[in-house]
Amino acid sequence: METALGRILIESLPQHVAQPVLLRGWVHRLRTLGKTTFLVLRDCSGLAQCVLQTAKLRGTQLKSEDTVEVHGMVRHDNRARTGIEVHVHSVQVLNPAAQHLPFTASSSLEAVGIDTLIEYRPLALRNPVVGNVFRIQAALIAAFREYLNGRNFTEIITSKLVASGTEGGTNLFEVKYFDPVAYLAQSPQCYKEQGVGGLERVYETGHVYRAEPHASSRHLTEYYSLDVEFGFIDRPEDLIQFERELLTHIFAKLNATLAEMLSAYRSEPLPSMMEVPCWEFSECLELLRTRFHRADLTDDLDPEAERQLCSIAQEKNGIAALFVLGFPLSARPFYTAPRGDAGAASSFDLLLEGVEITTGGQRLHRRNDLEQALIRRGISPEGFSSHLATFDLGMPPHGGFAIGLERLTAQILKLPNIRQAALYPRDRYHLTP
Amino acid sequence: METALGRILIESLPQHVAQPVLLRGWVHRLRTLGKTTFLVLRDCSGLAQCVLQTAKLRGTQLKSEDTVEVHGMVRHDNRARTGIEVHVHSVQVLNPAAQHLPFTASSSLEAVGIDTLIEYRPLALRNPVVGNVFRIQAALIAAFREYLNGRNFTEIITSKLVASGTEGGTNLFEVKYFDPVAYLAQSPQCYKEQGVGGLERVYETGHVYRAEPHASSRHLTEYYSLDVEFGFIDRPEDLIQFERELLTHIFAKLNATLAEMLSAYRSEPLPSMMEVPCWEFSECLELLRTRFHRADLTDDLDPEAERQLCSIAQEKNGIAALFVLGFPLSARPFYTAPRGDAGAASSFDLLLEGVEITTGGQRLHRRNDLEQALIRRGISPEGFSSHLATFDLGMPPHGGFAIGLERLTAQILKLPNIRQAALYPRDRYHLTP
Numbered sequence: 001m002e003t004a005l006g007r008i009l010i011e012s013l014p015q016h017v018a019q020p021v022l023l024r025g026w027v028h029r030l031r032t033l034g035k036t037t038f039l040v041l042r043d044c045s046g047l048a049q050c051v052l053q054t055a056k057l058r059g060t061q062l063k064s065e066d067t068v069e070v071h072g073m074v075r076h077d078n079r080a081r082t083g084i085e086v087h088v089h090s091v092q093v094l095n096p097a098a099q100h101l102p103f104t105a106s107s108s109l110e111a112v113g114i115d116t117l118i119e120y121r122p123l124a125l126r127n128p129v130v131g132n133v134f135r136i137q138a139a140l141i142a143a144f145r146e147y148l149n150g151r152n153f154t155e156i157i158t159s160k161l162v163a164s165g166t167e168g169g170t171n172l173f174e175v176k177y178f179d180p181v182a183y184l185a186q187s188p189q190c191y192k193e194q195g196v197g198g199l200e201r202v203y204e205t206g207h208v209y210r211a212e213p214h215a216s217s218r219h220l221t222e223y224y225s226l227d228v229e230f231g232f233i234d235r236p237e238d239l240i241q242f243e244r245e246l247l248t249h250i251f252a253k254l255n256a257t258l259a260e261m262l263s264a265y266r267s268e269p270l271p272s273m274m275e276v277p278c279w280e281f282s283e284c285l286e287l288l289r290t291r292f293h294r295a296d297l298t299d300d301l302d303p304e305a306e307r308q309l310c311s312i313a314q315e316k317n318g319i320a321a322l323f324v325l326g327f328p329l330s331a332r333p334f335y336t337a338p339r340g341d342a343g344a345a346s347s348f349d350l351l352l353e354g355v356e357i358t359t360g361g362q363r364l365h366r367r368n369d370l371e372q373a374l375i376r377r378g379i380s381p382e383g384f385s386s387h388l389a390t391f392d393l394g395m396p397p398h399g400g401f402a403i404g405l406e407r408l409t410a411q412i413l414k415l416p417n418i419r420q421a422a423l424y425p426r427d428r429y430h431l432t433p
Numbered sequence: 434m435e436t437a438l439g440r441i442l443i444e445s446l447p448q449h450v451a452q453p454v455l456l457r458g459w460v461h462r463l464r465t466l467g468k469t470t471f472l473v474l475r476d477c478s479g480l481a482q483c484v485l486q487t488a489k490l491r492g493t494q495l496k497s498e499d500t501v502e503v504h505g506m507v508r509h510d511n512r513a514r515t516g517i518e519v520h521v522h523s524v525q526v527l528n529p530a531a532q533h534l535p536f537t538a539s540s541s542l543e544a545v546g547i548d549t550l551i552e553y554r555p556l557a558l559r560n561p562v563v564g565n566v567f568r569i570q571a572a573l574i575a576a577f578r579e580y581l582n583g584r585n586f587t588e589i590i591t592s593k594l595v596a597s598g599t600e601g602g603t604n605l606f607e608v609k610y611f612d613p614v615a616y617l618a619q620s621p622q623c624y625k626e627q628g629v630g631g632l633e634r635v636y637e638t639g640h641v642y643r644a645e646p647h648a649s650s651r652h653l654t655e656y657y658s659l660d661v662e663f664g665f666i667d668r669p670e671d672l673i674q675f676e677r678e679l680l681t682h683i684f685a686k687l688n689a690t691l692a693e694m695l696s697a698y699r700s701e702p703l704p705s706m707m708e709v710p711c712w713e714f715s716e717c718l719e720l721l722r723t724r725f726h727r728a729d730l731t732d733d734l735d736p737e738a739e740r741q742l743c744s745i746a747q748e749k750n751g752i753a754a755l756f757v758l759g760f761p762l763s764a765r766p767f768y769t770a771p772r773g774d775a776g777a778a779s780s781f782d783l784l785l786e787g788v789e790i791t792t793g794g795q796r797l798h799r800r801n802d803l804e805q806a807l808i809r810r811g812i813s814p815e816g817f818s819s820h821l822a823t824f825d826l827g828m829p830p831h832g833g834f835a836i837g838l839e840r841l842t843a844q845i846l847k848l849p850n851i852r853q854a855a856l857y858p859r860d861r862y863h864l865t866p
Contacts, residue, residue, distance in 0.1 A: 007665060009585065024665040025633075026827055043665070044585040044633035065827035067665075094665075095798055097827030119819070123826045125631025134632075138588040142578070152442065152477040155571040157657050157838075159857040160593075160640055163864045175617065176607040178646075178861050184608070191857065194866075198558025199567075200458075200477035206639065207593055213611075224590050232440060232457040232476070232500075232527075365528055386552070386866045393556045394459055394498035394530030405590075424592040424624065428611050431596045433627075433819045 011045035013084050016074045023070045028105055041070060049080045052088035064104050065097035114419055132261045133421060137409045141205060143253040144226050147246055153201040158191035160184055164383055171211045184209035190387045192229035196398045197390050201230040215427040217417045218355060222426040229400030236346040236362045239399045240278055240323050247273040265413040271319050278323040284309055299331040307354040321352045334373040337362040357408045360401025367391035444478035446517050449507045456503045461538055463497060474503060482513045485521035497537050498530035547852055565694045570842045574638055576686040577659050580679050586634040591624035593617055597816055604644045617642035623820045625662035629831045630823055634663040648860040650850045651788060655859040662833030669779040669795045672832050673711055673756050680706040698846040704752050711756040717742055732764040740787040754785045767806040770795040785844045793834025800824035
């Protein structure tokens with residue numbers, strides 16, 4: 001591409017010392033000291049210090065965030081941070097920015113509200129405080145896929161337009177399809193189980209939809225789910241161990257490749273997850289009773305309990321994370337496998353620094369068990385006949401989990417609001433931009 | 434994972450010669466010759482020849498597609514195709530398949546209709562004729578992302594719930610959101626342009642939605658779009674050259690890693706795309722007139738014309754593919770940049786083996802030009818005010834393209850119907866499974 005354009009990227013300047021070059025990018029900073037002007041140019045590969053005679057700017061009214069084309073000569077200069085400067089022959093404005101911008105690519109964003117950052121997304125992305133959230137997020141997804149691609153998993157793409165809900169029918173968005181009514185998928189659950197029935201190990205990265213009527217700092221109506229499902233497991237602990245290894249791989253990769261970016265959000269590298277403990281749900285309730293006098297919890301945890309459990313884990317294990325295994329079966333979806341015969345489920349959550357970022361579990365794999373589970377919940381198996389037929393085809397014992405990408409991103413970067421980890425967040429009150 | 438499970442994958446058998454192993458998988462084939470039974474076991478990593486005394490199966494009623502657990506000893510055996518056999522101590526059925534299946538993992542699918550293959554997706558995926566379509570598709574997406582990740586592109590995730598259409602408002606699916614009406618995004622166009630405004634080079638892999646009222650062999654209402662957009666281009670030919678290089682990389686990667694799989698669908702390796710020609714739209718109309726007596730085309734191509742142009746390209750260049758550049762501006766979306774001043778657009782299609790698989794182009798990058806373009810089309814700029822504000826922030830000249838994943842998969846594997854390249858295809862008449 002670069003040969004065709006004639007333009008080179010800033011990152012390749014060291015290979016062009018003493019040569020004329022054409023650069024294109026944004027005016028990141030501009031400082032005039034009498035006859036000399038220093039222009040810091042920014043493109044997708046980095047920043048370059050450009051030096052020019054102030055006289056060359058006469059008539060151009062150059063300013064921050066204008067997009068420009070710069071012709072110049074590359075010189076070694078030890079005073080420049082990168083050891084390299086571009087001595088500019090000419091600057092041409094390709095498209096100017098407006099005179100007044102609410103913030104810039106290099107200004108502090110501390111006093112800028114989240115709504116303004118979303119309204120001015122392109123500008124916000126130029127500021128590393130915002131842009132690096134999404135660079136790290138992209139690297140996180142890439143590491144997730146890389147780990148699974150190397151372990152016989154196949155990426156699948158499944159429909160988000162479905163005829164019925166997987167979780168029993170609440171919080172669904174309805175779509176005016178043609179004759180029938182359609183819904184937006186709440187999860188790829190049925191499809192990823194079908195994927196296991198066909199390919200044994202599958203994953204999907206894609207949107208899921210929850211018509212959450214409230215807007216909290218941890219809920220979105222549309223979020224990106226990293227879904228994993230695999231066959232021939234023995235027990236839910238196999239899934240938990242796999243997730244420990246997966247997250248440890250992802251975090252190690254981010255530490256190795258993006259250490260400097262990460263350091264702006266957190267003082268320590270991302271942790272190994274290998275020692276994250278797994279506690280039974282009943283044990284968690286007991287801990288919450290004795291340590292925090294919580295007597296109000298019976299069939300699920302609430303956000304406060306999640307924070308409290310993470311603080312106990314931090315104290316005991318030095319890492320504010322834990323798996324909670326064995327939630328009450330009655331509070332989990334119909335396809336959940338039981339754990340023992342005292343009403344517990346083979347399902348788990350992963351809590352990380354106070355927030356649930358994963359739900360997973362072993363699933364029922366026999367048709368008869370699934371039918372009974374539906375009936376016990378007062379759901380007619382007829383509505384699931386197409387899915388149930390899958391279990392006549394030779395379905396292995398299986399399970400999986402789903403990681404909420406925005407939540408995981410927010411937790412590891414210590415962002416207080418999940419909206420900071422979504423480019424265009426959707427909730428009860430936001431449908432634009 | 435494997436240590437925790439005790440089970441090993443079939444692909445690792447060569448490292449376990451003369452050792453006891455535990456395998457799990459599906460019964461791929463079963464053949465009894467008197468006292469000896471040959472069981473071909475299948476897991477996500479391959480096939481294994483297992484040999485056992487027929488007597489050990491007494492009472493189990495083992496059959497194809499049952500999921501089983503096999504304990505045995507690994508032996509060298511030159512009669513086996515892989516040089517390795519497993520001498521079985523015991524077989525345990527984990528979950529049986531039904532007695533009667535419409536086809537099996539090793540049967541010919543020639544007489545099996547597409548609807549049956551979709552209804553029995555898990556079973557169909559076990560058959561390599563179907564399963565390998567999706568393995569190749571997954572490798573294709575991986576190669577797409579890999580190429581862009583290595584060239585300063587950032588993967589972005591943008592909302593599929595939008596307040597208005599990007600293409601002018603037709604063929605939109607309406608969603609019952611909370612108070613306002615929402616639509617399913619027809620493309621990430623506005624968002625990827627915003628991404629360029631922030632990060633210069635972005636891509637997205639995700640679903641898009643078209644409420645196509647007809648069901649043809651080349652249309653889906655939900656398809657997966659590989660979207661690329663980048664800044665600081667000079668002209669649409671820069672995009673075309675970039676797509677040549679991108680597709681050539683993807684195809685070379687598939688040839689190098691999946692040659693045997695590919696050979697089941699096509700007799701030759703995937704081509705280099707570097708020599709794919711770029712013809713002006715007006716030139717194409719002229720060719721169609723002189724070669725095929727087509728006098729009926731004015732502002733667009735039809736499916737027949739796409740096939741006819743590919744046949745001319747095949748004849749002239751030895752490859753049935755071409756870029757068509759310079760469609761009439763009036764027939765392209767408002768954000769399209771003009772090409773010259775005779776009413777042509779800086780937009781192009783890529784036709785591959787008779788089907789359009791890409792639309793792309795250079796976009797307008799000045800707010801005033803966009804407003805004028807909207808007004809000329811009778812659209813009020815007010816409805817796009819949030820997007821138009823983006824162009825006040827310093828927007829470079831830019832452009833991009835989108836590749837329809839299912840169409841590209843179908844074309845390179847010579848599948849006659851796009852539904853064969855979607856796990857769960859959606860059209861006017863299909864919302865399940």
